[in-house]
Amino acid sequence: MRTVTGCDSNSKMIRPLITNIQRYSLQDGPGIRTTIFFKGCPLRCPWCHNPETQLVLPEVNYNAEICSGCAKCAEHCPTGATYIEGEGADSLLRFDRTKCIGCGECVSACLTGARELIGQSLTIDEIVKEAVADRLFFINSAGGVTISGGDPLYFPHFTLELAKRLINEDVHLALETAAFCSWTYLEQLVEYIDLFLIDIKTMDAAKYKEHIKGDLGVILKNLENLLEKKASVRVRLPIVPDFNDSMNDFEAYVNYFGQLRGKIASVDILPFHSYGEKKYQFLGRSEEYQFRNVPNMSYKPIKVLVDMLTKVGFIPGVSITVGGLIGVITK
Ligand code: SF4
Ligand code: SF4
Numbered sequence: 001m002r003t004v005t006g007c008d009s010n011s012k013m014i015r016p017l018i019t020n021i022q023r024y025s026l027q028d029g030p031g032i033r034t035t036i037f038f039k040g041c042p043l044r045c046p047w048c049h050n051p052e053t054q055l056v057l058p059e060v061n062y063n064a065e066i067c068s069g070c071a072k073c074a075e076h077c078p079t080g081a082t083y084i085e086g087e088g089a090d091s092l093l094r095f096d097r098t099k100c101i102g103c104g105e106c107v108s109a110c111l112t113g114a115r116e117l118i119g120q121s122l123t124i125d126e127i128v129k130e131a132v133a134d135r136l137f138f139i140n141s142a143g144g145v146t147i148s149g150g151d152p153l154y155f156p157h158f159t160l161e162l163a164k165r166l167i168n169e170d171v172h173l174a175l176e177t178a179a180f181c182s183w184t185y186l187e188q189l190v191e192y193i194d195l196f197l198i199d200i201k202t203m204d205a206a207k208y209k210e211h212i213k214g215d216l217g218v219i220l221k222n223l224e225n226l227l228e229k230k231a232s233v234r235v236r237l238p239i240v241p242d243f244n245d246s247m248n249d250f251e252a253y254v255n256y257f258g259q260l261r262g263k264i265a266s267v268d269i270l271p272f273h274s275y276g277e278k279k280y281q282f283l284g285r286s287e288e289y290q291f292r293n294v295p296n297m298s299y300k301p302i303k304v305l306v307d308m309l310t311k312v313g314f315i316p317g318v319s320i321t322v323g324g325l326i327g328v329i330t331k
Contacts, residue, residue: 015123016056018121019050034130035147044213059118060118064114066112074093077106081097247304270323274291
């Protein structure tokens with residue numbers, strides 16, 4: 001049975017699948033970093049640009065643009081999820097995802113790279129080895145490793161064990177989360193995480209519940225608890241057209257975070273972009289994406305928020321950033 005929060009409390013040491021261990025990452029904390037992306041998230045942001053990290057089970061990416069139509073995938077599929085419909089010149093390659101078990105047979109059979117299995121099962125040893133391979137870059141740029149997702153706190157026990165192992169490797173360790181979880185889990189992590197990156201998606205609790213499926217009260221309480229424990233926290237605000245970019249939204253941010261000035265390291269403003277749109281298509285989930293043809297956000301509304309935060313004492317380039325955190329050192 002699920003608890004009221006996003007933590008998968010039944011997932012005692014359940015090992016999440018990993019969608020990517022991305023080297024040379026510049027937007028997931030200070031300096032040059034390696035980011036570990038867990039597959040699985042309790043929330044559903046309608047603008048999510050990493051939809052492959054939402055579901056816990058493996059998924060197959062299919063890129064029809066580079067498919068040669070050889071049908072090798074259908075020959076190897078054990079469940080009939082990928083199959084040929086019709087005969088001869090009229091035959092069509094079909095993919096019934098409801099029958100797909102994520103075995104990856106079609107991916108191995110595909111010679112063009114049109115198919116890719118999303119979600120690798122890796123041990124903690126394997127993750128740590130890959131994550132610290134760029135240690136030299138971390139040292140030279142004040143970077144490190146970021147545990148991200150999905151949401152790592154959906155797998156709190158695994159995240160804690162991974163954090164303990166990574167901190168023994170003597171790297172700067174950041175954790176990116178929406179903080180929609182039990183405080184018990186976050187509290188245990190304070191000792192091991194150098195920097196928390198906490199996403200706040202709106203200050204409107206009803207909107208949070210309706211559109212994102214989370215509880216803003218739990219999230220803000222966790223944020224305040226972290227600050228009380230003197231954890232280093234950067235707050236991240238995704239700004240999304242017609243969702244949280246009105247003056248009312250901005251005023252709510254400024255009122256709340258203005259009171260936390262001096263306690264939070266920074267407010268990082270993340271303007272909406274639509275780079276994830278293709279990913280939905282490749283996952284066969286295009287209908288889920290509500291921001292089709294919505295252009296990337298311009299700087300004009302973002303500047304309004306920057307100015308408002310500046311008026312209450314935040315400093316652009318120091319305690320306010322826009323976009324990534326390239327070159328910003330916080331610890
Ligand atoms: S992953 Fe396995 S079940 Fe799914 S389409 Fe490919 S071969 Fe078939
Ligand atoms: S094996 Fe690859 S290239 Fe051949 S039909 Fe399947 S997806 Fe297309």
